[in-house]
Amino acid sequence: MLPDLPGDQLVEQLRLMLVIRRFEEALIKLAADRDIGHFHVYIGQEATGVPALSLLRDGDFTFTTHRNHGHILARGADPARMLAEILGKETGYNRGKGGTLHIASLEHGFPTTSAATGGCIPLATGAAFAFDRRGVDNVSVCLLGDGALEEGSWHESVNIAALESLPIIYLCENNSLEALGQKAGEYPSSTMAAAPLTDLASIYKMPAIAIDGTDSAEVYTTMKTAVERARAGEGPTFIEARTVRWPGNRPLWPQLLTGETDVAMMWDDDAIPAEHAAWHRTNDGLLTFGRLLLADGHTIASQIGEIDAAVTKLAEDAVQFALDSPYPAPEEALADVFA
Amino acid sequence: MTDILYAKALVQVLRESVEHDDRVHLMGQYFLGLTHHREMMAEIRDNYPERVYYPPIAEVGYVGAAIGAAMAGLRPIVDIATASFIFQAFPQVVNEAANIYYMSGGKTKVPMVFHFNQGIRGGGAAQHSHSPQAMLWNTPGLEIIAPSTPADVLGLVRTAVASDNPTAWVDHIKLFDVTGPAPEDANYSIPFGVADVKRKGSDVTLVATSWMVQKTLAAAERLAEQGIDAEVVDPRTLVPLDETAILESVSKTRRLVVADECHRRCGVAAEIVAIVAEEAFGDLAAPIRRVTADDVPVPFSPPLEEYIEPTEDKIVAAALSVTS
Ligand SMILES: Cc1ncc(C[n+]2csc(CCOP(=O)(O)OP(=O)(O)O)c2C)c(N)n1
Ligand SMILES: [Mg+2]
Numbered sequence: 001m002l003p004d005l006p007g008d009q010l011v012e013q014l015r016l017m018l019v020i021r022r023f024e025e026a027l028i029k030l031a032a033d034r035d036i037g038h039f040h041v042y043i044g045q046e047a048t049g050v051p052a053l054s055l056l057r058d059g060d061f062t063f064t065t066h067r068n069h070g071h072i073l074a075r076g077a078d079p080a081r082m083l084a085e086i087l088g089k090e091t092g093y094n095r096g097k098g099g100t101l102h103i104a105s106l107e108h109g110f111p112t113t114s115a116a117t118g119g120c121i122p123l124a125t126g127a128a129f130a131f132d133r134r135g136v137d138n139v140s141v142c143l144l145g146d147g148a149l150e151e152g153s154w155h156e157s158v159n160i161a162a163l164e165s166l167p168i169i170y171l172c173e174n175n176s177l178e179a180l181g182q183k184a185g186e187y188p189s190s191t192m193a194a195a196p197l198t199d200l201a202s203i204y205k206m207p208a209i210a211i212d213g214t215d216s217a218e219v220y221t222t223m224k225t226a227v228e229r230a231r232a233g234e235g236p237t238f239i240e241a242r243t244v245r246w247p248g249n250r251p252l253w254p255q256l257l258t259g260e261t262d263v264a265m266m267w268d269d270d271a272i273p274a275e276h277a278a279w280h281r282t283n284d285g286l287l288t289f290g291r292l293l294l295a296d297g298h299t300i301a302s303q304i305g306e307i308d309a310a311v312t313k314l315a316e317d318a319v320q321f322a323l324d325s326p327y328p329a330p331e332e333a334l335a336d337v338f339a
Numbered sequence: 340m341t342d343i344l345y346a347k348a349l350v351q352v353l354r355e356s357v358e359h360d361d362r363v364h365l366m367g368q369y370f371l372g373l374t375h376h377r378e379m380m381a382e383i384r385d386n387y388p389e390r391v392y393y394p395p396i397a398e399v400g401y402v403g404a405a406i407g408a409a410m411a412g413l414r415p416i417v418d419i420a421t422a423s424f425i426f427q428a429f430p431q432v433v434n435e436a437a438n439i440y441y442m443s444g445g446k447t448k449v450p451m452v453f454h455f456n457q458g459i460r461g462g463g464a465a466q467h468s469h470s471p472q473a474m475l476w477n478t479p480g481l482e483i484i485a486p487s488t489p490a491d492v493l494g495l496v497r498t499a500v501a502s503d504n505p506t507a508w509v510d511h512i513k514l515f516d517v518t519g520p521a522p523e524d525a526n527y528s529i530p531f532g533v534a535d536v537k538r539k540g541s542d543v544t545l546v547a548t549s550w551m552v553q554k555t556l557a558a559a560e561r562l563a564e565q566g567i568d569a570e571v572v573d574p575r576t577l578v579p580l581d582e583t584a585i586l587e588s589v590s591k592t593r594r595l596v597v598a599d600e601c602h603r604r605c606g607v608a609a610e611i612v613a614i615v616a617e618e619a620f621g622d623l624a625a626p627i628r629r630v631t632a633d634d635v636p637v638p639f640s641p642p643l644e645e646y647i648e649p650t651e652d653k654i655v656a657a658a659l660s661v662t663s
Contacts, residue, residue, distance in 0.1 A: 037462030038373065088462075088640030099464045099639030115466050116424070117396045150395035151427070191395040252373055330646035337635050 002289075003051050003220035007298040013054060013216070014293055015307050017046035017286045020070040021261055022308075022315035023079050027069075027086065028254050030319055036087060039100040041254045042070025044246030045173055047285025048213040049074045049143075051220040052171055052241075055227045059138040061127040062109050063120040066101050067173075071143055075108040079314055083322035090332075091325040097336065118151030120144060121170075125157040128168035128236070139167045139230040146174040146190045146240075149200050158236070162204040167230035169223065170238045172197065173213060177244045201238030213241030214285030216292075244283040247276055263308045266290035267301045340522055346376035346515040348489035352496040353416065354383050355525065357390050360414060363500060366392045366405045367418030372456045376515050398424050402453070403431035406505070409451035410439070414500060422457035422509075423469040436505040437480030448503045452496070456512040458550055458600050459637055459648050468637035472509045472548075473601040476577050476610065482506040482531060483577040487514065487552035489521045491575055494529030502531070509577075511550035511600075532579035536588070540570035543594040543658050546585055546611055548574055551598045551649065558598075558654035567662050577607065585611065586619050593624040596657045598649055603631040625661040630654050 002010060024041040031039070042049065045067075053062065053074045064071040069086075073079060077093070085092025086100045093105050101115035111127070114120050124142030131138045148154060149172065161168050174197060176190035194200050201208035207226070211218040219241060226237035248257040258279055264271040265280050265287055272280045280287060293299045343351075349370060356363045368384065368391055371377040384391055394401035398419060405417035419425045425432060432453060439449050457470045475481050482504050486492040492510075499506040537552060538559050547555040552573045559569040572588050574581055589595050595615055599608035608629040615627060633647040 088643070096640030096643060097465075097638045099462060101464055101466065102639070115464075116427070118427075119466075147396045150397045152397065152399050191393070327642045328640055330642045333638050333643035333646040334633060334635055 001215065001217035002292050002296060002298075003217050005220070010293055010298050011303070011307070013050050014289055014299070014304070015311060016050045016074055017289060018263075018308055018311040019079060019314065020046045020050070020073045021286055022312050023073060023082070023318065024069060024254075025256065025260050026315040026319050027083065028248070028256050037100070038253070039086065040067040041249065042067055043248060043254075044284060045175060045213060045243050046070060047216045047289050048171075048173055048219050048241040048243065051216045052223040053141070055220075055223050056109060056139070056141065058109075059136070060109050060141065061111060061124070061138070062141045062143065063124040063127070064110065064113050064143045065117075065120055065145055065148070066115040067145065068103055068110075068113050069100070072103055072105060072108060072110055075110070077105055077108050079318035080321035083318045084325045087322045087325075088327060089322055089325035090328040091321070095332065096328045117145070118148040118153040121148060121151070121153045121157045124170075125161050125166060125168060128161060128166035128230075129164065131167050132164065132233075137167070137231045139169060139227055142168060142170045144170065144172050146172060146176050146192075146197060148172070149197060150191060154200065158201060158204050158238070161236040162206050165233065165235035167233065168236045169226045169230060170201065170236065171223070172238065172240045174240050174242045175245050175249070177242060178250070197240045198238065206236045206238060208238040208240075210240040210242065213243040214283065214288055216285065216289050243285065244279070247279060261286070263290065263304055264301075266304060267294055340520040342518050343489050343521045344515070345489045345492060345517040345519070346371055346374075346379060348492050348521055349496075349510075349515070350379045350382060352493050354386075356416065356496070356500045357383060357387050360500070362412060362414040364390050364392060364408070364413050364415050365418065366401055366408075366415050367394055367420065369420035369456075370418050370454060371515060372420065372512050374512070374515055398427035399431055402428035403435065405451055406431055406436045406439075406449060409449045409505070410447055414450045416452040416454060416500065419453060419455040421463075421467050422455035422471050423467050425453070425455055425471050426469075432481075433475075433478050437478045440504070441480055449505045450503045452499045452506050452508050454508040454510060456510055458511040458513065459632065459644060460512045461644070462639060462641070463637065464639035465636035470509075470601045470632070472507070472577060473606045473610070475507050476607065477605070480505070481578060483509060484531070485509040485548040485575065485577060487537075487549055487573055487575070488517065488519045490519060491529060491535070491573075493521055494527055495575060497528040498531055501528070509549055513550050514553070517553060529575065531576045532581050534572055534574045534581035534584035536570060536584070537573045538569065538571040540568040540592070542568045542592055543596060543662050544570050544572060544585070544588040544592045545596050545598065545654065545658065546572045546574065547598040548577065548607060549600070551600055554649070554651045555598050555654055558651045558658065561651070561655050562658050565659070567658060569658060574611075582614055582618070585615065589615055589619050590622045593622055594661045595623070596628045596630060596654065596661060598630040598654050600632055600649055602634050603629060604634055606631050628657040628661055630657050
């Protein structure tokens with residue numbers, strides 16, 4: 001199902017999902033030629049972030065993690081300045097101080113980005129505390145991975161939010177389904193005795209809902225209820241959005257194992273390669289979203305093709321902009337320690 | 340003595356520790372970080388599966404549990420991975436482990452090792468580049484080792500595992516690629532509190548620990564080309580510290596440069612310099628110099644990171660400034 005929105009807004013959401021996809025693919029390709037360090041991509045989770053964050057407005061705050069690119073792009077950030085930050089350039093959102101792990105853009109509602117697992121949870125809770133005490137109807141969104149629930153900061157913060165009825169949505173993106181895990185020498189994820197993960201919030205007496213993170217309608221309506229609740233002063237909500245881990249995210253370093261996304265897979269089953277067919281057919285929320293738009297007559301294949309071409313160009317231009325941009329002057333390192 | 344890779348020596352000493360003493364358990368297993376060497380850990384994972392514990396992402400929980408286990412019969416080697424994550428575990432490391440033996444009036448022992456990969460790693464940015472050894476040094480009750488070569492990691496970790504005290508193992512992520520001679524004697528160990536003069540010289544004393552020892556040795560070679568004969572002293576353990584070796588070297592050369600990757604204020608260099616100023620002021624023929632990281636969070640961008648880092652060039656320049 002699709003979110004209950006006018007067709008043009010749905011098409012815009014598809015465009016944003018494609019911006020994220022082409023951005024991350026361009027980044028992975030860029031990293032093949034040069035050492036740009038360790039980074040994390042949002043491929044496979046676009047159908048969660050885009051509909052969920054479309055509900056925010058000016059003054060709302062969002063706190064994300066090491067896997068932040070998609071969230072910030074979903075709120076309309078400029079891919080060129082994002083990539084420039086990832087390459088440590090002067091033109092980046094944070095003038096090269098932060099890099100991929102710490103992209104922050106106050107104008108898009110991202111005051112700081114912590115790459116310490118669970119680091120965002122107290123901060124997001126504190127922003128909600130400020131909105132509450134200031135008497136404004138803004139909300140704070142805490143985007144966290146399933147792994148962050150293992151940190152003590154989760155329990156300490158969520159208790160405060162519940163006791164104080166704070167305007168916050170904890171949107172936990174559980175991308176651990178089919179992850180490899182530590183014992184394989186790969187990334188850790190979801191080592192939790194508690195199951196389902198919603199139990200970790202419901203004990204604090206708040207709505208705790210598990211949804212399919214590739215089902216944009218479910219994401220949108222669940223988030224809408226949570227945001228309205230928070231704005232009305234009715235307190236926090238916990239949402240667990242489940243997605244199957246993108247195969248390219250199972251190794252430590254992202255790899256284009258499923259190839260560059262061919263949007264024709266939305267309308268032409270023959271375009272789906274045999275390898276990773278299940279991924280393309282059922283697990284990739286972006287492709288699912290496109291198929292639903294086509295089925296409901298909100299768009300046609302040629303329009304998707306045009307959008308994709310424009311977005312692909314945007315990502316290519318972003319790469320060029322980032323590569324052409326200068327590094328900051330070295331002594332800039334000493335600036336901005338204090339306000 | 341045959342040449343071996345630091346990463347290999349590290350895995351060897353962990354494996355032998357597990358093999359020789361069934362009280363030794365590894366809690367956490369990112370000893371080689373996310374570097375390409377990490378697969379070497381499979382040797383331990385596969386041969387001693389029941390001796391490797393894979394914790395959740397819960398530093399205060401599992402590092403604290405290692406401390407508890409140490410009081411109850413194990414000798415854990417707990418891996419905190421990136422040193423910056425030790426802050427998540429600080430309540431247990433600093434306020435529990437370090438105090439237990441003292442608070443119990445010398446009764447309860449905490450025989451364990453905390454391992455972490457510290458330092459400016461290249462692109463780690465502000466939250467993955469810390470060198471917490473100075474903060475730990477400001478915590479009485481913790482032993483601190485900082486190996487800089489394959490031989491030292493073998494010898495120091497053997498002593499750390501045998502020690503009845505909580506010991507922090509400061510391990511710079513750039514050391515893994517260092518190659519050097521290592522003794523084959525399985526009983527080879529290095530007593531704590533014994534510095535190693537890594538290069539003999541007479542014109543200036545260069546004190547350095549961990550990865551900075553490697554940079555300082557390279558700087559000393561460059562100084563030699565300019566006719567300056569530098570002595571490089573590696574304390575190897577910060578707690579206990581071999582003050583005598585440092586003071587003896589300074590009394591000979593009458594000049595001191597300390598290179599250290601902590602931030603400048605209250606860093607490891609600050610403490611070493613303070614000791615020399617107190618104990619050997621009369622020996623000095625020139626002001627002391629520190630080469631440290633600047634007092635800013637570590638920036639991501641490569642040229643900014645390099646700007647604030649204590650580099651070989653900066654060590655050479657500091658040594659020249661006190662010898663000319
Ligand atoms: C305090 C802390 N401990 C450990 C890490 C290392 N680390 C980086 S990402 C990660 C896994 C996080 O899993 P999750 O929150 O589910 O996010 P995902 O990468 O799956 O999106 C870990 C353990 C860290 N960054 N911070
Ligand atoms: Mg996860």
